[in-house]
Amino acid sequence: xxxxxxxxxxxxxxxxxxxxxxxxxxxxxxxxxxxxxxxxxxxxxxxxxxxxxxxxxxxxxxxxxxxxxxxxxxxxxxxxxxxxxxxxxxxxxxxxxxxxxxxxxxxxxxxxxxxxxxxxxxxxxxxxxxxxxxxxxxxxxxxxxxxxxxxxxxxxxxxxxxxxxxxxxxxxxxxxxxxxxxxxxxxxxxxxxxxxxxxxxxxxxxxxxxxxxxxxxxxxxxxxxxxxxxxxxxxxxxxxxxxxxxxxxxxxxxxxxxxxxxxxxxxxxxxxxxxxxxxxxxxxxxxxxxxxxxxxxxxxxxxxxxxxxxxxxxxxxxxxxxxxxxxxxxxxxxxxxxxxxxxxxxxxxxxxxxxxxxxxxxxxxxxxxxxxxxxxxxxxxxxxxxxxxxxxxxxxxxxxxxx
Numbered sequence: 222x223x224x225x226x227x228x229x230x231x232x233x234x235x236x237x238x239x240x241x242x243x244x245x246x247x248x249x250x251x252x253x254x255x256x257x258x259x260x261x262x263x264x265x266x267x268x269x270x271x272x273x274x275x276x277x278x279x280x281x282x283x284x285x286x287x288x289x290x291x292x293x294x295x296x297x298x299x300x301x302x303x304x305x306x307x308x309x310x311x312x313x314x315x316x317x318x319x320x321x322x323x324x325x326x327x328x329x330x331x332x333x334x335x336x337x338x339x340x341x342x343x344x345x346x347x348x349x350x351x352x353x354x355x356x357x358x359x360x361x362x363x364x365x366x367x368x369x370x371x372x373x374x375x376x377x378x379x380x381x382x383x384x385x386x387x388x389x390x391x392x393x394x395x396x397x398x399x400x401x402x403x404x405x406x407x408x409x410x411x412x413x414x415x416x417x418x419x420x421x422x423x424x425x426x427x428x429x430x431x432x433x434x435x436x437x438x439x440x441x442x443x444x445x446x447x448x449x450x451x452x453x454x455x456x457x458x459x460x461x462x463x464x465x466x467x468x469x470x471x472x473x474x475x476x477x478x479x480x481x482x483x484x485x486x487x488x489x490x491x492x493x494x495x496x497x498x499x500x501x502x503x504x505x506x507x508x509x510x511x512x513x514x515x516x517x518x519x520x521x522x523x524x525x526x527x528x529x530x531x532x533x534x535x536x537x538x539x540x541x542x543x544x545x546x547x548x549x550x551x552x553x554x555x556x557x558x559x560x561x562x563x564x565x566x567x568x569x570x571x572x573x574x575x576x577x578x579x580x581x582x583x584x585x586x587x588x589x590x591x592x593x594x595x596x597x598x599x600x601x602x603x604x605x606x607x608x609x610x611x612x613x614x615x616x617x618x619x620x621x622x623x624x
Contacts, residue, residue: 227241252276252294253505254330254345259294270298273534275350290350292327297344298334305331306461314486315346317392321386324348324405324484348484350571351405356481360550361407363430372546372584372620378406378481379544380612385483386540387605390492390533398488399510399539400517401546407480488512494531502527515564517542521599523565534602541594546609548623549576571597578611581623586615 230582250261252274261277274294297624299305308331315326334341352358354622356378363369370378382404389396449501496502502525508520519538521531542552556574557567573595590611596602603611605616 237360244256251279252296252345254294254328254347257328259292262291265293266472270300270304272296277456293348293350295346295348297346298375299342300340302340305340305342305344308312311487311489312344312346312569314394314489317394318388320385320388322381322482322611324389324482351407351482352407353408355402356404356406356547359408360401360547363563364550369581369623372587374479375477375544375547375583375587376612376616376620378547379540380609380616381481382483382543383540383609384614386536387609389489390605393491393494394489395533395536396486396488397481397490397513397535398485399483399536399543401487401543402515403483405482405484409479416600437544468530492532496527496529499527505531516558519569519599520569520597523568531599533605534599537594537602537605537608540589540605540608543595544587545573545591548587583623584620586620590615
């Protein structure tokens, strides 16, 4: 109550001042998720009908000792019964997952929207905040500094993502939209924090256990998540260090590894999918067009057969595209889009534009791993379990860096 009064007072005072003078003093949005109240710090992103915010818990009379760690809150605007069902499905998938490399759902709630529609709801999902952003963000930062990941880091990040995908498959779900934008990371420098901070994060996750299956009824009373906080001195120091290393040559050294976590489960679907008619095939194909990023989409989803079984190997194709993107900055099929060629034809023919000298090339073992994933025939593609075995063999053997 005290904090709310304070923010209201600040907002009242700021009404008499130009926003250019006191932009940081404007009242922030407050979100309530069950027994916890959060103040929004900033918007991290948006897409479709969802917004993602960085937020911190506010102390209340019921909870005077608020957690100090920032969280990411995904707010889904469910303006129809169909969108509400999709949001509930995303929560169902999240509650089924419990793995170090799948983003952990801390809490969730559904509130009726303030709009006039009786069907409109706000779905709030609370996650740990990954302040280093996505793998796509990191690849852009490195490219801007003239750097690239070491082969060890490439393979280790890929191993972690494969491990998370394998867990999803064991629970009967395919992710369906794996790409660098849907992988959150903590950079190696982030692990310099104290063990006290790590213990606090673990305690926080224990305090905010997901609701039980019984709570999944989610009555009426009941995106890229995570991201980076505002630019800080640490961010500037990190960029200066990257630039200095670039001038000295070489790639990001092995040292401490990256932490990678799979996120954005709104496109997840139950597998295996049994397709028994042309109508069912078109339904699956249209769903893939709406929810799977085209340049990471498996060939069987461009033209779904009328009689087939689709399983987690759809994700293995996307993993191959993701591994290529980790090395070279984009899906191997982005070039077809950029050149105005047929994306579907490029995917089905599996045309991979490998770099040619004098461009930097990663070792052939990583190229072969991409080729293994990008097997055009669905039934001949490895499962993620088989893929992980190969990745672990390469990790044990060790790889030289790009040259």
